[in-house]
Amino acid sequence: MTDDDVLAEFRDAGALLEGHFILSSGLRSPIFLQKMFIFQDPVRTERLCKALAEKIEAAFGTVDYVVSPAVGGIVPGYETARHLKAKAIFVEREDGQFRLRRGFAIPKGARVVMVEDIVTTGLSSRECLASIAGEPGIMLGAACLVDRSAGRVDLGVPLVSLIRLDIPAYPADALPPELAAIPAVKPGSRGLAA
Numbered sequence: 141m142t143d144d145d146v147l148a149e150f151r152d153a154g155a156l157l158e159g160h161f162i163l164s165s166g167l168r169s170p171i172f173l174q175k176m177f178i179f180q181d182p183v184r185t186e187r188l189c190k191a192l193a194e195k196i197e198a199a200f201g202t203v204d205y206v207v208s209p210a211v212g213g214i215v216p217g218y219e220t221a222r223h224l225k226a227k228a229i230f231v232e233r234e235d236g237q238f239r240l241r242r243g244f245a246i247p248k249g250a251r252v253v254m255v256e257d258i259v260t261t262g263l264s265s266r267e268c269l270a271s272i273a274g275e276p277g278i279m280l281g282a283a284c285l286v287d288r289s290a291g292r293v294d295l296g297v298p299l300v301s302l303i304r305l306d307i308p309a310y311p312a313d314a315l316p317p318e319l320a321a322i323p324a325v326k327p328g329s330r331g332l333a334a
């Protein structure tokens with residue numbers, strides 16, 4: 141899939157939103173990729189995650205377990221794992237911290253990739269990786285559909301992305317005037333009461 145193909149999927153799904161968004165990191169941005177508009181369409185999701193699985197396999201070889209951070213990572217984690225013929229499990233927040241719950245565990249020696257939907261600052265990805273660092277699997281690296289940092293984030297492991305974009309994000313106290321003029325909305329799940 142070319143970058144244009146990936147962008148066309150987001151555009152055609154109505155997932156490229158413009159406005160004033162509060163991101164998971166607390167940064168503000170005039171652009172939000174509403175990935176759930178992709179994930180509500182299994183056929184579109186399959187096209188993107190199949191392409192991501194091919195990149196993952198090329199970078200890391202065979203994969204036994206895909207681990208994703210809830211909520212956004214669950215659907216792409218599952219669909220990417222399906223193409224990798226791997227298991228798909230996820231971490232979810234408990235008292236604000238990601239944790240494997242529901243009896244999920246990574247067996248000794250299992251080859252593991254962390255799959256995210258969107259990477260902006262990499263905070264959620266790093267939290268996800270830290271939450272499974274004590275598991276006995278072999279952490280191969282991370283992958284995401286969209287890297288909004290244009291490759292600048294450092295997760296401490298290699299990151300494979302389907303597309304790299306360079307999308308502006310600003311601290312709340314350093315907004316450009318055109319953004320400050322629009323009421324802010326926060327679409328993600330970080331900080332929501334359980």
Ligand SMILES: O=P(O)(O)OC[C@H]1O[C@H](OP(=O)(O)OP(=O)(O)O)[C@H](O)[C@@H]1O
Nearest residue numbers: 164211212260261262263264328329330
């Ligand atoms: O790289 P970062 O700066 O961490 O931003 C990206 C994260 O933000 C979103 O999750 P969010 O916490 O908004 O919740 P969601 O997964 O429920 O959408 C997205 O799913 C990534 O996990």
Ligand SMILES: O=C(O)c1cc(=O)[nH]c(=O)[nH]1
Nearest residue numbers: 163164165172173258260
């Ligand atoms: O950084 C985020 O929180 C974020 C950005 C984005 O474009 N889409 C999303 O779901 N989360």
Ligand SMILES: [Mg+2]
Nearest residue numbers: 210211212213
């Ligand atoms: Mg998320």
